[in-house]
Amino acid sequence: MSDRKSRSSATGQVTLQDVALHLGISAITVSRALKTPQRVSETLRARIMSAVTELGYRPNHAARSLASARSDSVLVLVPSLSNEVFVDTLSGIHEVLIPRGYQALIGNTHYSPQEEEKQLGVFLGHNPDGILLTGLDHTPRVRQWLADCGVPVVYMMEIDDARDSRCVGLSQFDAGQVITRYLVGKGYRRIAYVAAQVDPRTLKRAEGYRAALREAGCYEAGREIWVPTPSSIGLGASLLDRLLKEQPDCDAVFCCNDDLAQGMLFQCQRRKVAVPGQLAICGFNDLAASAWTNPPITTIATPRYAIGREAAQMLLSAIDGDMPPAKLDLGFSLVERLSA
């Protein structure tokens, strides 16, 4: 009868209380019927369920999160949404999270640790049950927050042997080394490395590149081109011009990613530079388009779907039982095509 309990006024939303009142039972029972059906008698449960649909009840996430200190959501921070690599990683993550009833809260850090810190600050207020981070390099404050908040974290994309943390990825160093060795094996000797959007992973690929050239006895310091701007096909095209000007004797180039490699290839076509005849080109990541250009691009295929899936899996295990930290190396594979 009490009027003030009949309807939540503010939002016009149907509450648990409304459903309970409608059936003459208490709110907690409705809650149980939804969360732990086996704890409610079958007949009552049926009545509750139909009332729920009839009244159009939809749970209030904020209230649930506040009362239970869980949010059924997982924070995912990636450096970019325009990079196919991270979009694919996100698909893998969703594939695991959604069926288990979790929501992904997606944040874009734009390759900036400071931006990452800002995003983490905001999203931590959403009480995520778990956190998925890209890479191993984070600001001190981020590390502090992560340590303090007690929320499980899995790091994606790279493998770190040192720290006592969970991570799923591959050795960026090894991958850079393998593809450079491949070029050396093909007989190329004056091999350039071209990188844009400098980040910890392009740095490690560069180290792999250097190691491979050193072991082959053909390392030259001046063969690297670094630009800090975001990577793109257009940038690849202009870097081909720069490469040809600065290193006219160069016979092969390892691009830190496939966008750059595609742009270089397109520009070679424009400038009538034969690929791989005059210049061999290889990339990194095996983006979808790289199999279709002419010639198709030799590259390193990275298991990003799998990284997303396995990282999400590992995170959920960490959330449920207290599974101890583990490292998962998903490797990579050399995709030999015709550009190098």
Add this chain to the structure above:
Amino acid sequence: MSDRKSRSSATGQVTLQDVALHLGISAITVSRALKTPQRVSETLRARIMSAVTELGYRPNHAARSLASARSDSVLVLVPSLSNEVFVDTLSGIHEVLIPRGYQALIGNTHYSPQEEEKQLGVFLGHNPDGILLTGLDHTPRVRQWLADCGVPVVYMMEIDDARDSRCVGLSQFDAGQVITRYLVGKGYRRIAYVAAQVDPRTLKRAEGYRAALREAGCYEAGREIWVPTPSSIGLGASLLDRLLKEQPDCDAVFCCNDDLAQGMLFQCQRRKVAVPGQLAICGFNDLAASAWTNPPITTIATPRYAIGREAAQMLLSAIDGDMPPAKLDLGFSLVERLSA
């Protein structure tokens, strides 16, 4: 002195109460110092601010949302995250939302109205202050929920003159008609339309295509190829094969998007089909790569950043004051390049 008030036990989180107790003041004052600084004396505000940083207080979103019935978050539902178009739209949205203190909750509907309904059901529980939806076609239940929940909605990508709703986009029909007229103007007469990932917008572009051909007196029903699978470069390549087999006399093709056009172009290169000599190709959306292929691709540039920005802007206005529904047509432009 009261022990139970000193620390929120469950989460180990620092609360407003903790900060207040630390300073010997009341929680509401701390709240005010953070939300409406001008309502707190300068000296006290300074003390509060330093205590906040010292203790590492971070607001609890769930509690705030529950108490205030606002969430400072906006739900954004897009059909795909692997399509550059929607990624760009999201950037535009972020550009407006973030500086105004809003968070975007991103949902991927995978081009499915049912999936959209599911996502909306879940995300509505997060009490978004506003909603940004893609397209004008939604399930009856979605329309019902949107009408009931009283949250402002802006529809993106298309323009609807009929309904009393807010939308920001362009006329997909007109764009399809303009590019087809362009082909006709260039002298092509046996023009095919190829579409993948059938959605309301590719349907409308097709109608524009038909209208243009009818007015030129060269419409033929059999010149359309439709496949329901997701669009990709690889699919474009295989559809080129199919086109050449089924319509060997075809002299130009309008692809419903640039992915398909790029794939067709690459496959033409493989098969030594001259573009545009033997077959003219044009696409839709002007994706980044289309300017760099050889030949570069003639296409329709869609203002997707601007759509995101303006839609977010319109939504925020709707959230703040009760700005009346409006339509915003951002148009499109024909980008003439060398493929057609």
Add this chain to the structure above:
DNA sequence: TTGTAAGCGTTATCAC
């Protein structure tokens, strides 16, 4: 300018 009281919608805890 500051504080008190109540309540947002849900769940944990402890009774019955």
Add this chain to the structure above:
DNA sequence: GTGATAACGCTTACAA
């Protein structure tokens, strides 16, 4: 198996 009660952390009233 079901219910009463008290939180969860914050903000909207309304006082002082």
